[in-house]
Amino acid sequence: MVTAELLTELKAVLPEVKITTEENQVTLFPHTEEQIAEIVKYCQEQKKTICIIGGGTKSKVGTSNERVDINLSLSEYTGIVEHTVGDMTVTVKAGTRYEELQEYLAQHKQKVALDPSWPRDATIGGVIAANDSGPKRLGYGTARDSVIGLRTVYPNGKVIRSGGRVVKNVAGYDMNKLFIGSMGTLGVLSEITLKLRPLQKCESLILLSFSNGNLDEVRRFAVELLDSMMEPVALELLNPAMAEKLVEQNAYTLAISLEDVETSVTYQEEFIQKLRPKNAELTILRKDQAASFWQRLYTAAPSGCDPDTSNENNAGTVALMKIGVVNLSVLEIARECQLLSDQYSVKAEAHGGLGTGICQVILHGASEDVAQSISRLRVFAAELGGYGIVQYLPESLNGKVDVWGERPSYFRLLEGIKAKMDPSRIMNPKRFIGGI
């Protein structure tokens, strides 16, 4: 159907819903869950495919060349549904911007304990659907540890609840887990209930740079810190290129985050100072300085809605990978990223958690070189028992690079779940692993 016809029909069927068209693409902006459900129901009946959009920061995550019929934007479906301060739980509409949610909760000295990329632009729905996380997952876990309940508009237009509003719940299958990280391929998350944590009373960031480039020394220090009784909430290794970008220090650097009551933070700072290897340089940042470091880190990666990164230019192209390995193998990934620049003349800015095994690698270079680096890193991660997926791919490589990598041996089950829940495959088609 041509856009004009579709538009006329949509206006007739969904008179209350705001609709825009741009470059031949129809976008709907529902304000209520009922409207979301009506849209999905319509699409199901008419076999129209839907692309769900939150803040658009991840619009380049897992994209395919598939053209969808309808964009479903949740950007106007926002707000807190319920915040029970004493229970430390919040229910929020999926389109709410992550930072707005945190600012609201901060007034009550509470927070969602996640630190995703692009917090200003990202929506809570997008963060959960993409299972985005940051370095502080070492201390606080990830979306699967924070989400306690969901309302999901299923591909048939019905609203299905999973979990609930209590922090402990084993009634039936833990269906929340299916939707977290599902990239919107199973339904539209409409309301999300999260458990909260108290806002830390004091926060400190220790930067430890190893200018001699000796990763063995980094390893020794990290192992000793992890084996101590200190409780860093992040222990993130930045490779020299990433450290250059964030703190203008071209050296392997550890970013250690401490969050607790002040006496405890000070005590841990002192402990780490004593543990510091002789040739490592140590800086302590607090408050605004610490916050500004994290802000730079969270916005270091290319974002789908940032015009600066989405335009390819003479300087070449940029891609983003997420790599998962066994915790300390992050050191190997960091080393490999340095080697890449020699072999493929790409710049690889990488950071990864030595207590979590999750790395983010930003690759800059000519598109051929970037493509080669992606496959090289993926093979390398697999040899270490891990995986690598592409989270941002430039237009020039679209369709030329496998975004998700190999299917797991149990792919039949993933495919089975998709087929059961979205048999007509209208939800974010081909956006997920193995073309799901």
Added chain:
Amino acid sequence: MAAVKAIKSKDKHIQQLAAIVGGGRSILYQKEDLLAYDCDGFTIHKHLPKAVVFPKDTQEVAALVKYCHEHDLPFLARGAGTGLSGGAIPLNEEVIISMVRMKRLLSVDMENRRAVVEPGFVNLKLTNSISDKGYYYAPDPSSQYCCTIGGNVAENAGGAHCLKYGVTTNHILGLEVVMPNGDIIEIGKDGVADEPGYDLLGLITGSEGTLGIVTKIVVRILKNPEAKQTVLAYFDKVSDGSQAVSDIISSGIVPAALEMMDKTAIEGVEAAAFPVGHPKDIDAVLLIEVDGISAGIDEQIDEILKVCRNRNVREVKVAQDEAERGRWWANRKTGFGAMGAISPDYLVQDGVIPRSKLPVVLDRINQISNESGLRIANIFHAGDGNLHPLVLFDARVPGEIEKALEAGSACLKVCADVGGTITGEHGVGIEKREEMRFVFTEEEIAAQTDVREVFNPKNLLNAGKLFPSPGRCVEVKKEMKASVTS
């Protein structure tokens, strides 16, 4: 090597199953041997299995499952059999695949904070095996001295310290699973996080043994906290105790544990094996633990003491040493069994409520107790709102079992009505199938059975658990009653 023990059964299936596990020593099939397997920790409901087999490794489990799958024999896995909702009860004359021989600790990797265990490995043994290096495994169900980690995964078990550290699902990094058709799959291999694809790890954990049989588990291990402090606080009024719980949580402290017992529960634990001298005339005791960096602990303890005093605490004390702390915990952790000292039988319930609803809900439970004429003790994880009403009854008195079941169900209804749920850690099993309707619509239940169909299409694995049978509500209730009284 011992000679292969002969099989005295003519049943072809028994002979074949025995052959898979290497002969008669690894299978039980005679009635007198099967009696011990007719129920688990939920003893109200009893059924005999067809046989019990004891595989020694994943390959044998897979072969057993494949055989059952091909011959349409119902089957289920069993760990230590401590489950409290009837998950391991062979409702359909299942072949029970017991995991108790698969009980090795396969590897420990302190640097990467993970350990690999077989499913029959007992929970507490893991902590005991790594404590000399200062590490531990966090989920600590009260049954941890005997329950298996495989059973913990199936039930997504919790425990007293889950308030700060999370339940089983938050500590599982990888699983090897034998699927209901006998295929072996590995998820989260080596414990690498966020494997691309839907989170099957999270889905299988807590699926009560209905999606597959877990044969290997990669768990996260944690470093011991530098310091711990434990507080006991006695309250003359339950409402003051519950208010103190809310105040502690909203003061910004995340206690490691925050437990509560009411008057009837105190009577039980003081009459049982580990009394600690709680005053008999108080209405509520709180057991509060904080842990973390030593330098920050005193501040938190001061805050907690202040909160308790503001809520009219009668007496509050801090454990003076590890021995005293140990006594307090033994008293609490043996709380369920302690009810045996004051009642011939008891039924454990497991509702969860938003913490702020504690005072109202405890009142309602009290009412239910008065109406049913049965005493109800409350021992619970107050910090996360996970209640354990213990309905005390005497099975010898005709009609009391039914009354106890009804009172238990009524307690769950109260929890559901205030926005809570029907189970926080013990699972639905057989016991709470019908109560699933208190919290989910037919469509929401169908959404879950749809998922089961993907994994377990023949529904031979642990059938009849977790979900109410559609439209058969009345019949099932009758069936429950019939098997109760038989």
